[in-house]
Amino acid sequence: GTQYYRLRSSGSGRFGAFASLGNRPDMPGYLTELGASWTRLNYPLDGSPLTNALPFLEAGFNLVLTFNWREAGGVLTTYGTPGEWPNAGFPFLNRATYQQRVRDALTPLLPYLVLGHQVWVQCENEIGDASLAADGRYWRGTTADYLSQLGAFAEAARGLSTNFVIVLTSFASENLDTVLAPADPKYAFQTNRMITLLALGDYDAADLHFYGGTVDIPAKAAWVTARLPAGRRWCSTENGG
Secondary structure, eight states: OOEEEEOOBTTBOOEEEEOTTOOOTTHHHHHHHHTOOEEEEEEEESSOOOOTTHHHHHTTOEEEEEEEEOOTTSBOOTTOOTTTOTTOBOOBSOHHHHHHHHHHHHGGGHHHHHTTOOEEEEEOSSOOOTTTOTTOSSBOSOHHHHHHHHHHHHHHHHHHOTTSEEEEEEEOHHHHHHHTOTTSTTHHHHHHHHHHHHHHOOOSEEEEEEOSOGGGHHHHHHHHHTTSOTTOEEEEEEEOO
């Protein structure tokens, strides 16, 4: 089913929907009927063109685009291969190649920025640290690998347009539960990891996923807000419960 989120950003308190890969041609029509103004799409950065985003922009939506790097022959395989981890992103082998693919993907979106659309671009979904948590299914690298990738991603996107908003990887709902529970065995690991990402990452907005109840959201948002560097903000692109 469709997942809904509320994008909390300056100048927008509107709802949107998470349309996954965006490959259903009827989805923009459904979003229009729902009164949505935003949509989030996933995009495997593997050399294929980012064509599925264009119908949403043509229909007047603002976008959050979540990229994961999976180009054959272009990934570090220290912690597995794309075949073994079909939903994961991977650290790049070559920074220049990675940045060129980011530019190739984003260049067709530049005219829509001129028209006033907001396009927020996210580097990877719900990363973990594969050197410490071997079962992480969305990122097969370390925290340091991710920070390097995020820096390259942000540099490439801003080199095309400073109107792109750079989104830090999303924090999973269960990780936000953990940092509010000092007795949790994973408390120290998750707290240190998330503080490191918030403090050292090159981004404009952090992304929080909420899959509990609404009663949990204020404390989770407050925990992140208290650790955001000046000038950064947060959004939420996945919600359910």
